[in-house]
Amino acid sequence: MVIPFLLLMIIFPAMFLGLILALRRHAGSLAVLSGLVNFIITIYILFESLISGSADMTESFRYIPSLGITLDLRVNLFILVLLLMSSAVILVTALSGNIKREREVLSSALLVLFQIGATGLFLSGNLFVFFIFWDIGVIAPFFMINVLGSANRKKASYKFIVYEIFASAMLLLGIILVYFYSPGHSLNLNQLGTLALQMPAYIQHYVFFLFFIAFMINMPIFPLHSWLPDAHTEASTQGSMVLSGVLTKFGGFGMLIIFTSFAIAKAYAPYVAVISAVSAFYAVFLIMQQTDIKRIVAYTTIIEMSIIMFSITTLNNFGVYGALYGMLAHGLVVAVMFLSAGVIEHVFFERNVNVLRGIAFGEKLTSYVFLAGIFAVTGVPLTASFIADVLMFIGAINAFGYIGVIPLFSLVLLGGFLYFVINRSFFSTKEHTSAVDFMGFRQKAGYFILLALILAFGVMPFIILRMVNYALI
Amino acid sequence: MVILFNMAYLSFTIVSALVLMVVTNLVSVFVKSKKLALVSTITLLFAASIASFIIMLSGGSFIFIQVFQADAFSALFFTVFPVAIAFIALLSYDYSADFETFSVLLSFVAVGVFLVTFAYSLIPILVGLEVVSLSSSFMIIVNGKKFVEPAVKLFLLSAISIAIFTFALAMLLPYDSKLVLELAGTSTIGKYLLGLSLILFAGALSLDAAAFPFNLWVPDVYEGSPANITALIAGINKKVSFVAILEIFVVVFAAYKFLGSSLLYSDIFLVLSVFTMFFGNLLALVQKNIKRLFAYSSISQAGYIFIGISVASHLGVEASIFYIFAHMFMIIGAFAIVMWLESKHLYTLDDYSGLNGINAFAAISLTIFMLSMAGIPPLVGFVGKFLLFSSSVYGNDVALALIGIINSFISIYYYAKVINQIFLKKPVRKSNLDRNVAIVVSLCLIFVIFFGVYPQPLINASSLAAKAIVGI
Numbered sequence: 001m002v003i004p005f006l007l008l009m010i011i012f013p014a015m016f017l018g019l020i021l022a023l024r025r026h027a028g029s030l031a032v033l034s035g036l037v038n039f040i041i042t043i044y045i046l047f048e049s050l051i052s053g054s055a056d057m058t059e060s061f062r063y064i065p066s067l068g069i070t071l072d073l074r075v076n077l078f079i080l081v082l083l084l085m086s087s088a089v090i091l092v093t094a095l096s097g098n099i100k101r102e103r104e105v106l107s108s109a110l111l112v113l114f115q116i117g118a119t120g121l122f123l124s125g126n127l128f129v130f131f132i133f134w135d136i137g138v139i140a141p142f143f144m145i146n147v148l149g150s151a152n153r154k155k156a157s158y159k160f161i162v163y164e165i166f167a168s169a170m171l172l173l174g175i176i177l178v179y180f181y182s183p184g185h186s187l188n189l190n191q192l193g194t195l196a197l198q199m200p201a202y203i204q205h206y207v208f209f210l211f212f213i214a215f216m217i218n219m220p221i222f223p224l225h226s227w228l229p230d231a232h233t234e235a236s237t238q239g240s241m242v243l244s245g246v247l248t249k250f251g252g253f254g255m256l257i258i259f260t261s262f263a264i265a266k267a268y269a270p271y272v273a274v275i276s277a278v279s280a281f282y283a284v285f286l287i288m289q290q291t292d293i294k295r296i297v298a299y300t301t302i303i304e305m306s307i308i309m310f311s312i313t314t315l316n317n318f319g320v321y322g323a324l325y326g327m328l329a330h331g332l333v334v335a336v337m338f339l340s341a342g343v344i345e346h347v348f349f350e351r352n353v354n355v356l357r358g359i360a361f362g363e364k365l366t367s368y369v370f371l372a373g374i375f376a377v378t379g380v381p382l383t384a385s386f387i388a389d390v391l392m393f394i395g396a397i398n399a400f401g402y403i404g405v406i407p408l409f410s411l412v413l414l415g416g417f418l419y420f421v422i423n424r425s426f427f428s429t430k431e432h433t434s435a436v437d438f439m440g441f442r443q444k445a446g447y448f449i450l451l452a453l454i455l456a457f458g459v460m461p462f463i464i465l466r467m468v469n470y471a472l473i
Numbered sequence: 474m475v476i477l478f479n480m481a482y483l484s485f486t487i488v489s490a491l492v493l494m495v496v497t498n499l500v501s502v503f504v505k506s507k508k509l510a511l512v513s514t515i516t517l518l519f520a521a522s523i524a525s526f527i528i529m530l531s532g533g534s535f536i537f538i539q540v541f542q543a544d545a546f547s548a549l550f551f552t553v554f555p556v557a558i559a560f561i562a563l564l565s566y567d568y569s570a571d572f573e574t575f576s577v578l579l580s581f582v583a584v585g586v587f588l589v590t591f592a593y594s595l596i597p598i599l600v601g602l603e604v605v606s607l608s609s610s611f612m613i614i615v616n617g618k619k620f621v622e623p624a625v626k627l628f629l630l631s632a633i634s635i636a637i638f639t640f641a642l643a644m645l646l647p648y649d650s651k652l653v654l655e656l657a658g659t660s661t662i663g664k665y666l667l668g669l670s671l672i673l674f675a676g677a678l679s680l681d682a683a684a685f686p687f688n689l690w691v692p693d694v695y696e697g698s699p700a701n702i703t704a705l706i707a708g709i710n711k712k713v714s715f716v717a718i719l720e721i722f723v724v725v726f727a728a729y730k731f732l733g734s735s736l737l738y739s740d741i742f743l744v745l746s747v748f749t750m751f752f753g754n755l756l757a758l759v760q761k762n763i764k765r766l767f768a769y770s771s772i773s774q775a776g777y778i779f780i781g782i783s784v785a786s787h788l789g790v791e792a793s794i795f796y797i798f799a800h801m802f803m804i805i806g807a808f809a810i811v812m813w814l815e816s817k818h819l820y821t822l823d824d825y826s827g828l829n830g831i832n833a834f835a836a837i838s839l840t841i842f843m844l845s846m847a848g849i850p851p852l853v854g855f856v857g858k859f860l861l862f863s864s865s866v867y868g869n870d871v872a873l874a875l876i877g878i879i880n881s882f883i884s885i886y887y888y889a890k891v892i893n894q895i896f897l898k899k900p901v902r903k904s905n906l907d908r909n910v911a912i913v914v915s916l917c918l919i920f921v922i923f924f925g926v927y928p929q930p931l932i933n934a935s936s937l938a939a940k941a942i943v944g945i
Contacts, residue, residue: 063929064928064929064932065929066929066932066933066936067860067863067932131850132850132851132855135849135850135855136850136851139844139849142889143896146892146893146896147829147896154893154897157889157893158889158890158893161885161889162885162886162889165847165882165885166882169878169879169881169882172859172862172878173862173874173875173878176859176862176863176866176874177866177871179863179866180863180866180867
């Protein structure tokens with residue numbers, strides 16, 4: 001008998017969710033256990049794929065036979081990398097995100113629900129399953145903002161749900177179009193490219209456009225980004241960590257799928273590249289106005305995701321795998337930054353960088369971790385983002401010539417701003433904001449896991465890159 | 474075993490269960506026993522439901538007493554409707570002023586539902602619709618003088634509807650002299666009387682089903698009635714009129730084309746569905762009273778059901794049937810919680826703030842019901858909407874699917890507003906759900922989640938039912 005590992009990655013969290021709701025105690029530990037189980041299964045899949053040299057795996061189960069819809073699950077290199085990132089981020093979020101350890105049942109239940117959504121989404125082998133998990137993955141963070149968030153949470157959650165449900169409505173319409181115009185009513189993601197070619201040309205354009213809008217909102221890219229700063233700022237620390245660490249990767253993953261499988265994507269790629277470059281610079285100029293530390297981290301998400309989008313549009317091996325590596329790096333980095341921002345808020349009871357002064361003297365470890373996070377965001381060597389940036393901009397130069405390097409300057413500006421902020425607020429020696437609380441062991445463990453992974457993927461990129469299938473693009 | 478699957482015996486079981494229910498409930502009025510009324514109602518409804526379930530499994534078709542027909546369509550509906558009626562009985566046990574009288578009227582509702590679902594002729598549909606709406610307006614009025622207004626509104630509405638219905642019957646008579654539910658006239662141009670009859674039927678039934686121009690009674694009646702009866706009207710009355718719509722249009726007028734291009738009833742319901750969805754959703758955005766909000770939301774949900782009817786295909790009818798059941802249990806579950814909160818004098822959106830603190834189970838269940846109505850997977854509402862929109866795309870009407878999707882996007886606006894209020898942190902007193910309410914809510918919740926995660930059985934059943942009426 002073959003063990004259905006991929007199905008187990010959805011069933012285990014579902015069981016843990018039931019346990020949390022039924023027992024109503026030890027909720028935090030159960031959530032950690034749920035994260036750990038998925039992390040171990042992911043590591044096992046990584047190990048197996050390293051041995052066999054290929055990450056491809058599929059599982060299929062009966063689901064709605066009368067509509068020809070099956071419960072397909074699959075793993076390939078894209079998915080394996082994103083699974084690694086998401087399971088690590090979710091594990092750390094469960095372990096250390098709930099700093100005050102308050103409302104543990106609700107927060108753990110929502111986190112495990114989100115885990116089901118995220119894992120299922122990355123694993124999904126057809127668009128129907130993809131959509132179901134997409135919405136689960138959107139609803140759980142909605143409650144993380146709406147119920148567990150900070151002062152302005154109601155408005156932020158409202159904005160979030162309206163944007164995201166609009167995205168999922170577009171996605172649903174696209175999926176229904178694919179369902180009816182593809183031969184044999186197939187929704188298989190592995191064959192999306194060939195299915196798309198068999199559809200009428202105008203339908204291909206409709207579908208591509210609908211999917212693009214949905215993923216663009218989720219990523220988010222410039223004109224449709226305005227839900228993100230509010231949502232990430234007002235969410236609980238756990239919410240912010242999974243929102244920017246994992247939820248924005250739903251869109252990135254979707255973009256990877258549509259740009260690598262639709263043949264018509266080539267025609268759109270240059271325009272999308274321009275939009276995403278504009279988006280990166282737009283966010284950089286907005287970030288300079290911000291004073292809230294969580295908001296600053298939120299805007300770095302927009303910049304990084306815009307650059308990842310830019311890199312996907314290059315449609316060559318360097319660009320696409322660079323974008324994939326960028327998502328891996330960014331998920332880990334932004335999680336550690338939001339965690340340290342949450343700790344700073346917890347310790348100093350303040351998020352405004354104009355008020356925070358000299359906090360490195362009150363909370364040394366967190367300040368240095370935040371500094372390490374900034375190093376990682378700006379792509380300093382030895383961090384995973386460095387590898388990602390190198391790959392992405394080699395891809396950009398290959399595709400667009402030297403003009404393709406322009407978006408890199410947004411990272412330079414970002415780095416300049418962040419070093420300025422941290423110099424003023426964290427390491428200033430004149431005044432000291434006094435600490436009102438202290439952080440626990442769990443947060444230290446969280447820092448350790450995330451930083452270790454960032455370093456590991458920065459030093460040993462071959463873990464992932466040796467499995468690259470160059471024939472894909 | 475042969476006797477068990479004999480259609481005649483099964484139909485006889487259903488009829489006798491209903492008759493017995495009316496009799497025992499009448500007896501319970503005189504012996505003043507609430508318990509007897511509840512027990513007899515629930516057990517006999519359960520028996521009827523089981524008998525129809527066996528009819529559905531056997532898959533045959535059987536005409537009895539000349540005007541009734543037992544087939545997969547009627548059997549499926551009569552498997553589910555009694556369960557919903559039993560839920561209403563359970564809910565009303567502690568919340569009804571005079572439960573014995575209520576249960577007699579409720580057994581009349583069950584009889585009315587039987588007449589409509591098992592009808593082989595148009596006359597039982599007429600009588601059944603009348604019985605259902607009359608009984609519910611009496612139910613409202615037995616609660617006291619301040620309920621006169623909604624009762625009279627419902628009564629007048631059903632009177633108008635029945636008048637138009639009867640007129641439509643008269644128009645149909647030249648083409649279908651026995652008034653049986655079979656195809657009336659083929660698609661020849663020039664049968665204007667038949668077209669007029671079709672339009673009148675559409676008017677009469679859209680009054681009952683609260684389609685766009687005729688839906689102004691819904692918010693007033695929903696708001697004015699006690700919440701358990703609102704649940705009955707939303708869960709049973711309106712759904713019965715959908716059954717009548719399916720029987721009349723998909724069977725009798727299945728081939729009528731006015732100008733030889735497309736099916737007339739399909740065009741009518743296309744327009745109705747678009748307007749009904751927008752009307753319900755847009756007005757729901759500004760509601761403050763929670764029952765009015767659900768009233769407008771259920772108007773828009775009726776619009777979704779019309780999508781499947783207007784598509785006029787096997788898949789469309791199947792999707793409509795699926796969504797009728799889905800919405801039935803979502804709305805009954807939601808109104809069960811609304812009823813419980815009404816007994817605590819909480820009526821408006823502002824009153825609902827901090828519901829999570831009052832009772833977490835009620836808050837989470839209400840949230841799940843609303844998410845399901847908004848079409849969020851993996852809940853039953855999503856599967857229903859997927860089927861409906863798919864049927865519309867399959868019928869080459871992408872625009873209708875787009876309108877439906879835009880509408881479910883609008884609806885998340887007001888559902889999120891309620892959810893916002895529910896999870897506000899406020900100092901409130903904790904309170905336990907009543908046992909009966911908790912039973913009904915958890916059963917509805919199980920329905921919503923189970924058929925959302927694993928919809929295949931319900932899709933199969935709806936498909937069987939659709940097969941029984943499409944293309945007769």
